[in-house]
Amino acid sequence: MALILDPTAPQPGPAGGADEGDLIKDSDTANFMADVVEPSMVTPVIVDFWAPWCQPCKQLGPAIEKLVRNAGGLVRLVKVNVDENRELAQQLNIQSIPAVFGFSQGRPVDGFTGALPEGQIKSFIDRLTGGAKTPIESVLEAAFAALDEDDAALAAEGFAQVLAQDPANPEAIGGMIRCFIATNDTDQANDVIGRLPPELKSQPPIAAAIAAFELAQQGGETIDAGDLRQRLASDENDHAARFDLAMALYGGGNTEEAIDELIELVRRNRDWNDEAARMQLIKIFDALGPSHALCVTGRRRLSTVLFS
Numbered sequence: 001m002a003l004i005l006d007p008t009a010p011q012p013g014p015a016g017g018a019d020e021g022d023l024i025k026d027s028d029t030a031n032f033m034a035d036v037v038e039p040s041m042v043t044p045v046i047v048d049f050w051a052p053w054c055q056p057c058k059q060l061g062p063a064i065e066k067l068v069r070n071a072g073g074l075v076r077l078v079k080v081n082v083d084e085n086r087e088l089a090q091q092l093n094i095q096s097i098p099a100v101f102g103f104s105q106g107r108p109v110d111g112f113t114g115a116l117p118e119g120q121i122k123s124f125i126d127r128l129t130g131g132a133k134t135p136i137e138s139v140l141e142a143a144f145a146a147l148d149e150d151d152a153a154l155a156a157e158g159f160a161q162v163l164a165q166d167p168a169n170p171e172a173i174g175g176m177i178r179c180f181i182a183t184n185d186t187d188q189a190n191d192v193i194g195r196l197p198p199e200l201k202s203q204p205p206i207a208a209a210i211a212a213f214e215l216a217q218q219g220g221e222t223i224d225a226g227d228l229r230q231r232l233a234s235d236e237n238d239h240a241a242r243f244d245l246a247m248a249l250y251g252g253g254n255t256e257e258a259i260d261e262l263i264e265l266v267r268r269n270r271d272w273n274d275e276a277a278r279m280q281l282i283k284i285f286d287a288l289g290p291s292h293a294l295c296v297t298g299r300r301r302l303s304t305v306l307f308s
Helices: 032-037 055-070 086-091 118-129 135-148 152-165 170-182 186-195 204-219 225-234 239-251 255-268 272-288 293-306
Strands: 024-027 045-050 076-081 099-104 107-113
Touching: 024 032, 024 055, 032 045, 032 076, 045 055, 055 076, 055 118, 099 118, 107 118, 135 152, 135 170, 152 170, 170 186, 170 204, 186 204, 204 239, 204 272, 225 239, 239 255, 239 272, 255 272, 255 293, 272 293
Parallel strands: 024 076, 045 076
Antiparallel strands: 045 099, 099 107
């Protein structure tokens, strides 16, 4: 399973085979109707008003271009230098740059000023396109579906396809790590995680996958759950047995029962082994992701125990 992780690597053309010259172009006052207004009757067009001396423009421009490429033809980008097109800037009442407008059906329907984070730019594009799935989003959806059906090989193909287009895509990197977990490919997982820069490791999909990998490693080291249950039947305060049982349950796919045992351990002795149970619960919640039902209810139950 090959994995591309260099976010500075040159990226191929846009997904779906669209010609970048059709997606991203420079324009001016004379060609504004032909480059923006008329095409927007068919496909939404983003217009980025910028200037060479504008530092925020230099931050915003590459981020918009990347997302437009990833959209694979759902939206187009036209860049206009305001220094060379002052009349057009005045007509649109542009008072500061970068200024971005979204055109649809021949008129501006949305916009913003300033250098926004990538997530907010994506939300802007989603509004323009009516939330239509990009090619990358469709491939990711299919890859995660394959992973849920225990077809790690097919899932890895999808994640690799996304990474060839967007080498720093957090969902694809996290998904690839989960493929390595599913195939017990510890060396590959360790190699990928070890080469990730800190800013990528902190991305929620990747952090969750790393937590899942660490838990899988711990779960594989536990002893038989039956023996641990017998130890607990003899002594309910055998905290080491309860902790090991939780990890055995998690390793066996019984996440809900594992959470139950760890919360019970926190209830009985929250300080045991330097709060090992609470820390393990946090890892499980991170691995599940914030929207997972077991994470939501588990965090609520843990808070109740900690603050009661």
